[in-house]
Amino acid sequence: MNIRNPLLVVATAAALTACGGMMRQPMAYSQDTLPDTVKVPSGHRVAMETVGTGQITYECRAKADMAGAHEWVFVGPDAKLWDRKGTQVGRYWGPPATWENNDGSKLTATQVAVAPAGAGNIPLQLVKANPAMGAGAMQNVSFIQRVATRGGVAPAMACGAQNLGQKQVVQYQADYIFWKQG
Template structure:
């Protein structure tokens, strides 16, 4: 009887240990070559600027502080070209977009003029353009700007650079701009990722 009891006890211990381990194994599945527990949805893939044109890369000594997706519109106005009053062009007036997290939560807005990134906590920042790079036909260019000192305490404090990447749409209207419609405004839809950097 003693041996039977020992066997039963051993079996129960093995079974309970298995029941404790199985759920963890089902989540991690690291033995199958999948992501380890610590790298699953809780830790999304880190942003990398390695594939961007050098002109719009943030210099060394800075780190990503916040990633947002801007979704909204840009207003253009038909104006006479500078130093060429007889010719006209669509001129960028300003943006009006929501700043969202990767999961879609609205955490701020991007508006202008002047172009201003504002967080829901009230902090906001303007910036000076450093460089642009082509982003494909029909898309506004990639852009790198150097942030001015932020106003208000919050997420925008300490922001040093902002990148505009992954742009979709936003270019000037296709309709004609001339003397007949000078002063008229057109709104176009666009989307872009805005990556906020701070000194590391």
């Protein structure tokens, strides 16, 4: 190896070391910018952060209590859950809405609140977790937040008697933040 400028090599190595140290310290998740309705109550800590990417299925159905009217109804999600490093750690599917970790632990949850997330995006959401099935990462999760949503809203195409029962799949992405007591 022919090193022409040893000072440049030392400076470059120092810069890379400094950058590497910064990248190992992930930013702490903050609820500060979220609407109060979807904030997790105090006394909880982030246990896991994931990014869900996948699809939501909607079905054209008759509107309840409105004869002759139709609407797109949420049927269920099917998404992969990725950690912040890009490794698949689980999946999210339903019904019922189920978050499952690759270690086999899984849970369902009950919706507590939603808040608008901007045009074309499914709402932000806070759910209270039911007891987990199986030992693993989902054990003792108390709340799950859906934040940073993109896409996922009902199809723009018309829903009427002519396409009653038709299903449409839309793409979406959202961060799912898992919280535990403590």
